[in-house]
Each structure stands twice: as C-alpha cells, then as structure tokens.
Amino acid sequence: MINKIETADIVKEVEGYITQSILLGASNVSLSPEDSFLQKGILDSTGVLELVAFLEGHYGFICQDDEITPENLDTLNSIATYVQGKLKLSLSSEIA
C-alpha cells in the first residue's frame, strides 16, 4: 500500500513544529511556504538540528549529514519535497 503524504500536510505539520517548538509560539513571525529560514533568521544551528530530529522522528527516516543543506531544508516547500523524496526512497527499499 502506498502511503503518500501530501505536500500541504507536510508543510502544515512542519510549520506547526517550528512555530511551537523552535519559535516558542512567538506571534510576530509568520511563515509562508516559500520563506527562506536563512533570510528570515528563523533557525539557528540548534534549530536546524532540532528540525532534523523532528523530521526523523515524525516521518521515520534518517537524514544523512550531506542532506542537511539549505536546498533541502531552507523553506517549508523544500522540506516537503525532501521528505516526500525520502519517503519514496524508503518505500522503494521496502518493496525491493
């Protein structure tokens, strides 16, 4: 059975995590799916590690060190693409 998670769902889940657990509910920061975390100064190095830990725990995969890049993690949309890619890979491994 293919367990597909929609982009919008990932965006919503990750946004919720960042807002509550990293930004600690700060009301003066709004996140759109294309906002760059780097440019908005939303994450520091500890925040990135916490985000990675969340993704690994919540979606059930391991982030390799060389996958922790702005290309994969700098926006909600890029995270969604990254997560979907990892899940697809994981599913392919299971089927194989």
Add this chain to the structure above:
Amino acid sequence: MLEHASIAPKMTLMQDLLLYPAAQSPERTALMTLDENWDFGRLLHRARQYSQALDASGLANGDRVGLLMENGPQYVSAYFGTFLAGGVAVPLDYKSQSEKLAAILRDCHVRRLVIAPLQVPNVVGILEHKQHLTWIISPSELGVRSDGIKCLSVDAIEGMPINIRQDHSSPAVINYTSGSSGLPKGVTMSHRAILANTRSIVSYLELNADDRVMQILPFFYCYGASLLHTHFMVGGSVAIDNRFIYPSSVLSNMEKSGCTGFAGVPSTFHTLSTKCDLSKLRNSKLRYMTQAGGRMDPQLVDVIRSAIAPSRFFVMYGQTEASSRLTFLQPERWIDKRGSVGKPIPGVSIKIGTESGRELPCGSVGEIWAQGENLMTEYWGNADETARVLVDGWLRTGDLGRIDEEGFLFIEGRVKGIIKSRGYRISPSEVEDVLGRHPAVYEAAVMGIPDSQDGEQVSAVLSLKQGASASETELAKHCRMFLPAYKIPRRFVLVPELPKSASGKLQRESLLTLFQTVSEKFL
C-alpha cells in the same frame, strides 16, 4: 612571523584598508558571495556612494552611523563608506531585540541608520522606542516614510570622493558589548588601535595577498570584523557565507572558493566535529584555522588539529576592549602548552595583577591586565566604567589567568561571571532580570556551565514562589519574549532556596555544585 611594525606603514585610517588595495589592484577580488564576486574597485565605488549619501544627510565629522545589515557587500561598502564620510561606525546585531537596538542608538546618539530591506521590520520596532533617528539609508529605495524620518537610497547616488580631515586617534568604531550589569557598553576604538591590532594579527598569521578567509562570523562582532581588516590590509579577500547552520554546505563552499583560512568560536568547531565529514577539512588550499571567542575544550582542539593537519590551528584570546586580539598560541606549542592561549601578540604586554594592578609573581592566579596600542579609548559616554577598566594605560580584562615560567598565559575563569556562549557575551544579570519577571519565579541565578559545544551553556537556578509552578517550556517561552535565542537558558535547576552568605549575598561559586547534585525537574 612577519615584522608587524613594517606591515602597511602608510595605512593610518580605517578607510585606507580599502583605498590602498583599490588603488594598487582595483580588479583584484575583495569579496566573494554565493552569487557574485566584488573587486576592490567596485567595492570602493559602492563605499563612496554610501559616503556621499551620508554626506548628503548632513553627517558631520565624528557623527555615529548605525549599521544594521547581515554580512555582505552592502555591509562592507557601508562600513567603509562611513569612514570615508568621517563618521564613526556602530555595527549592530540584527538579531537583537528592537528595544536593545533602540537603547544602543540612544546611548551614542545615532541619527543615521544604514539598513538592508530585510531589516525594515526591525526598524519598525526600534521606532516604537525613544531614539534620535532622522535618516535611514539603504541600498535601494524603501519608499517614503510618514513618521518624520527621511530616507536615502544609495543606488541613486553618484559616488564621488569626499574631502574630510581625520586624525588616527579619533574614534572609528563603537562595538556594544554586554557588561556584568547587563547594560550594553559602547567600546570605542580609534583608527590607530584597530590598525595596530590588524598589523599584529597579519604578522603572526603571516597573511599575504593570496589569502582568502571564509567568513561565517558576523561583521558586527570584533573577531568577525578583524578577518575583513586583516585580509584587506594585505590585499587578500573574504568569502562570505551566511549559511553555517548548514556546515557541510559552507565546507563545500570553502573548498570551491579556494579559501586558505577559516575562523570560528568554540561552538563552530563543535559543529564541524559532530556534523561534518572532517576529511573535507583537508582542503588543499587551507593553510590555517583560528579560534577565539571563549574557552575551547582541549579535546576538541585535539580533534580539529588532527583533522586539518598539516594546516595549522591557532588558539587565541582577546576582548572587544582590545580591538579583538591579545594573545595567540603558536600551533606547534599546543603539544607542550596544552590549554594555554599563548603569548601576547606583537605590540601587546600582559601581566597578572592584583585589584590595584600590582604585578603578581609568575604562576599566581589573578586578573589579566593588558597594555598596547590596540586598547579601546573609552566606553562611550561612560567615564566611570572606563576609569574602572582603563588604569594607568592598562586594561583590566575581567578574566582570571596565570602566566607560566615561559610566559604562556592560561585562562582560569572570569572575575565577574560574564558568560561566553557560542561566541556571544551574555550578562547573567540581564537573564536573571527577565526570569524574575515571570510571575512564578521568586529568584533566579544564571551562570555559564562548561560545555563542549557552546563553550559555556547558559544555565539557570531558580526558586519559585510558594504554591507556584512553572515548566521548562513556559520559562523558556517567557524568556523568548524579552531575549534573543542565544541568551535563553538551556538548563533549568529548581531549588527550594538559592545559596546565600551570612550577609545575604548570593554565593555563585556554590551554584556550580548544584548542577552536579540536584536533578533538573519541574513542578
């Protein structure tokens, strides 16, 4: 080691760091970013645009100019543009809360603020507090303001040289730094002091025009600024990468850009050692790495030295009040002087002294005093605090240390408990004040606990009011309302009562043992 007194002898003002290489080799690369390279000629032209904009705003010699931008060509242009216009640069931490930024601007009467478009929300916050701003200068058009503040876009300015007269002993930069009282103090440095320090660093790092440093440290931090100063002094270059939260990407960029040097604080190297493939550090062009900004775990020094060999790793020590650098350890001496921060840099003297400055015998532990051309002139507008730390031409560092029989300095702690964590200086009393505002908190004590990643970890011991409760998350969230992330305690320990002496004074020394004996828990 090069003879530091002979290095760039004609440079007497900060703007000479740009004027000289631009005159000699205008097409030589000065800055590299992810998107483009800037040569010295282009950088000088942009700097002149900023200086002309400041001149058009009525800037008088010695007027302070706030710089609120992240690292990039615009910051560097605005920085040198300020000097070209005769102003005094006040670099600002763009991650600071608006209230603190407004306090700094108020303290040194900044009327002109140079910002990047991304900082507009910050400015909105600043304007809600009392300050004296009359001009906002930005790279591009920001739009007309309706609150009496005038705007100037640098893009619209031609960029002609301005004639100004300056003395090398006059203020060039004011760096605000936290003191034990929690109120930021404006460390005022002259052109001469910064250039003297720059020459010394160039000397012991043996920098030349082929050197290129990877810049991840912010320019508003004196250690970060020293990378720019030193490399421009020799006609070298700076590769700017603001993505160190993704360290592997920065390492790849270092290799691709042909960087010969890298500078970091203890948490930088902890990140490299835990999140990166260290073999990537064996970059064929990498010549050296430097470390300052707090105590680095000797075991971590061992790991990095081994990873980058034969490239060299310099452990260094300094203070903003010393224009950044006071001592360095020759890498080869780490073997027999493990844990030392080395000997004074050229032009600097160090002694271990009593409260009155009387020198103590070799091996004694006491306060570190420093003397040299690189010392600050004053804390801006704060004669009392200046007189307390600048005594008979010596700077009281506030750090405890000892000097061994060969003249090597070992840091033993801090006199007044300033926390140095992840490259930042954090005042315990500032965090304690914020915690004290939480309705459940009776009293709080904050300190730095040695940590291999952060250098020191901001940690809090609390007693709560009778019947009150508070979770770690609630306390952290409360702190987040008033403090930037790096100041929020990472650990909270709850006790029935904070330890006090017979006279009622908080006994900070015994707090350390609390972290070893009391388990962290929340009601």
